[in-house]
Amino acid sequence: MKIIKCELPRELEQVELHIFADEHIGDLQSDLKRLMSRIEYVKNTPNAYCILNGDIIDNATKTSVGDTYMQEFNPMEQIKRAVEIFSPIKDKILAITHGNHENRTYKNEGINLSSLIAAQLGLSDKYTPTSAVLFIRFGQLSSGKKEPNGSGKIRRICYTGYVLHGSGGGRKEGGKVNRLADMASIVDCDFYVHSHTHLPVIMKQGFYRIDTSNSSVAFVTKLFVNTAANLDYGGYGEAAEYKPSAKDTPVIYLDGRKKKYEARL
Numbered sequence: 001m002k003i004i005k006c007e008l009p010r011e012l013e014q015v016e017l018h019i020f021a022d023e024h025i026g027d028l029q030s031d032l033k034r035l036m037s038r039i040e041y042v043k044n045t046p047n048a049y050c051i052l053n054g055d056i057i058d059n060a061t062k063t064s065v066g067d068t069y070m071q072e073f074n075p076m077e078q079i080k081r082a083v084e085i086f087s088p089i090k091d092k093i094l095a096i097t098h099g100n101h102e103n104r105t106y107k108n109e110g111i112n113l114s115s116l117i118a119a120q121l122g123l124s125d126k127y128t129p130t131s132a133v134l135f136i137r138f139g140q141l142s143s144g145k146k147e148p149n150g151s152g153k154i155r156r157i158c159y160t161g162y163v164l165h166g167s168g169g170g171r172k173e174g175g176k177v178n179r180l181a182d183m184a185s186i187v188d189c190d191f192y193v194h195s196h197t198h199l200p201v202i203m204k205q206g207f208y209r210i211d212t213s214n215s216s217v218a219f220v221t222k223l224f225v226n227t228a229a230n231l232d233y234g235g236y237g238e239a240a241e242y243k244p245s246a247k248d249t250p251v252i253y254l255d256g257r258k259k260k261y262e263a264r265l
């Protein structure tokens with residue numbers, strides 16, 4: 001897994017973390033108007049940042065699941081559109097992961113479309129072909145506790161997050177939630193972000209985190225978020241008898257004065 005360090009301004013009292021995933025740009029059912037509205041919000045909101053968590057483009061090919069004849073434009077144009085759409089907020093993108101739709105081309109031809117999109121945005125250092133652990137530092141503790149490095153500055157708050165596009169899950173809600181919860185068995189983080197299954201979910205779990213430096217344990221709450229799909233009903237999903245997807249996707253809120261985090265739909 002890739003480690004990505006996100007150093008954000010001390011002045012921020014809160015960070016909104018928006019997840020763009022399963023946008024399926026190029027699919028006739030993709031709600032581009034809604035996508036552009038979310039982009040505009042992130043652009044105009046100083047404390048809003050985002051993650052691109054896979055399946056940004058639809059990329060239906062001749063050998064893949066899906067209908068190449070029902071795409072609004074071809075995969076090459078989808079890449080160009082994705083870069084154009086996300087360029088206005090490229091400085092606010094904390095991570096870019098690889099989705100199964102982009103992986104169709106890599107699997108058959110060895111060409112990584114997610115990596116190309118990241119490179120054209122100038123964000124290759126934010127890209128991971130698998131998963132990433134984010135260290136997000138910003139704000140400063142309201143207690144006034146100083147940084148341990150002797151700088152004299154008030155200590156910033158650090159949040160850890162584990163993100164990946166995901167896989168599997170099946171058709172039923174229980175299986176999808178299980179895939180989300182299983183992320184905690186991989187790495188210990190404050191929050192987890194999973195996409196792919198098109199089911200918006202927010203849940204929390206209690207956990208005892210070991211502190212070896214003090215030979216103690218501390219009770220913490222882990223936050224789990226599964227994102228929605230930006231698709232109207234129809235096309236391949238309707239033909240395959242999948243349930244319609246709710247397009248509302250969770251937003252994560254990180255406090256910049258004390259260690260507190262939550263998600264809301």
